[in-house]
Amino acid sequence: MENKKSVTIHDIARVLQIDSSTVSRALNNNPRVSAKTKKIVQDKAKEMHYRPNTLASNLRTQKSNTIGIIVPHITKYFFSTAISGIEEEAHKAGYNVIICQSKDSEDLEAKNINTLLSSRVDGILLSPAIKTSTIDHIQKAMESNIPIFFFDRYIKEVSTTKVITDDRITSKELALHLLSQGIRKLAVLTGDTKVSIYDNRVKGIYDAFKESGLNTESKLIMQQIKLDIDEAHEAINKWVEKKVDFDAVFAMNDMAAIGAQKALQEKGFKIPEDVLVAGFSNEPIAKLVSPPITTVHQPAAEIGKLAAKKIINHIQESDKSILASETAVLDSELIIRESTLRKK
């Protein structure tokens, strides 16, 4: 079997005895080509199974109509949902997306950025890695003149457009809700507060304490962990064994909340009678465990959509000077479930 080479506009031009530029214009519906010729060309293109070579086109036009996405983990529901949102908007506008995972590693993130820039993406939507401590690789990329926007997570020191949620506000709401249940002491499981989202959520908790006039010294304990089931499980176990007193757990994501709930139940605590448990992000699983867990719904798909819209806008805006970097904040929503409702 010979190696079938793919059909080019030159092949079509040769067959029709016309110039390839005319073929190109005909296929792109350019007014300089007569309707008659267009029809002939388009028919022949279909007949010959012509498929435009995006590489060649992109090279010539200096744009790839592609948006790069970098997320920590595509297996996380929040991110895969956000990606879906980005994809949807991107496709609507005729853009493709390339998805990369940083696995929360700064190295990989830098590599991903490089790959995307080499692929000449028109823009990058980035939700930075937890471990991102230096911002060199991002700064350098921004010098290359292709826009990099943040979504969900962001880096304070980098000034660019971001699409985020009002974590701080909703975190405060959740904390107020817990306090309103009359708890003695709140235990918080947080992620690295160098990460914007965790920082904001913690600040929200302090806001709630301040507003309630409560003393964080005596009524709040906090521990930083890797926010997954196992580490949360372990952290709670240690607290219980050390007889640390608390009667509510606020974990900064749902997986940690589930791990905490499991650990507490194994130790014989009843949720919510003995201890309240709350999470964050509204993973589908949160409402399926027993009891269903109070959490915060973040509009992942909307974040993705908006971020995509914004960067596409930016790409297509010829006069870049009028585009300042802005911060779009989407509302998140407190979802109260059984796990934090004290029975009367």
Added chain:
Amino acid sequence: MENKKSVTIHDIARVLQIDSSTVSRALNNNPRVSAKTKKIVQDKAKEMHYRPNTLASNLRTQKSNTIGIIVPHITKYFFSTAISGIEEEAHKAGYNVIICQSKDSEDLEAKNINTLLSSRVDGILLSPAIKTSTIDHIQKAMESNIPIFFFDRYIKEVSTTKVITDDRITSKELALHLLSQGIRKLAVLTGDTKVSIYDNRVKGIYDAFKESGLNTESKLIMQQIKLDIDEAHEAINKWVEKKVDFDAVFAMNDMAAIGAQKALQEKGFKIPEDVLVAGFSNEPIAKLVSPPITTVHQPAAEIGKLAAKKIINHIQESDKSILASETAVLDSELIIRESTLRKK
């Protein structure tokens, strides 16, 4: 701010007063360039922040070092895990991936294939949409001479390499396990049996009945639904209301199993005392509900890795004639949990 054009090998060549072909060879470590010149060029390239233009390179070399992936939904844990596996192997081999979602629509799937072919990916890994009834778009793509391999799901009528799991065998195992618990009647919630995976799982159940010498007429009922929480919930409710007799549910994915379990519990049935419940795929959530649900673990990451390896092998093999299409079957694993263990 002027529009910074990116640095090309020609820019480097001009600065160094040498030919761009030498620059190209120096950067690619070609033996035709002296070590001294290589050093000079590479240093200068770094200094000038040179970044190769992948588009140009790909156009010239007629390969993109990119693999396209099409899955029904990236938000499904199984698929995002498989994608992670593919990515890992691909990156190891110097390939990038482009990920597309078909949303289980044949139209979108065809569009995705077209996009990928236009982007000149070197190969496509496809897990076909449920709704894929015609195979034209796949056949046509295969004519274009770029390999399309299946993973997880496949289409019988299309002969190409596939990487799948031994669903039928493990489904049979699971069914045997249920039968061994001494059940009266098994209720099966299946997806569209036109889809390979569901077809195989159903066949596995029949295998188990045959092996046990049991009559499927009297001891098995089956219903085809969209395998999600809500439809499963509804299906179970209807059965219960109609007083259909069964004391075990085998749902062909975990979400449906969870929906079924919820519905049964709401109707007052105890799991597993009154009814056994089993799912499929070992979603993380399956072990977190109460009671934890018996399921089948499918090695998603391994499937992805193997599929990636196979297609990269195929791409890099110059003598395509020796490559026949093959079927790799990976073992899946029965995971028995509380939901199907009758208390003695």
Added chain:
DNA sequence: AATTATTGTACAATCGATTGTATTTTTTTT
């Protein structure tokens, strides 16, 4: 019918990297 305006096509350069061939420079051999 001659001139101008308009429309449709063809020509040729270009995007940036790669690569076969030709040429120059250096090294080795006699």
Added chain:
DNA sequence: AAAAAAAATACAATCGATTGTACAATAATT
């Protein structure tokens, strides 16, 4: 030191599509 061999570099075509400019064909105007 001249000839041959080897190494390093330069030249030029190419990948496929796009696009500004030039030219030809037709239509409109006088």
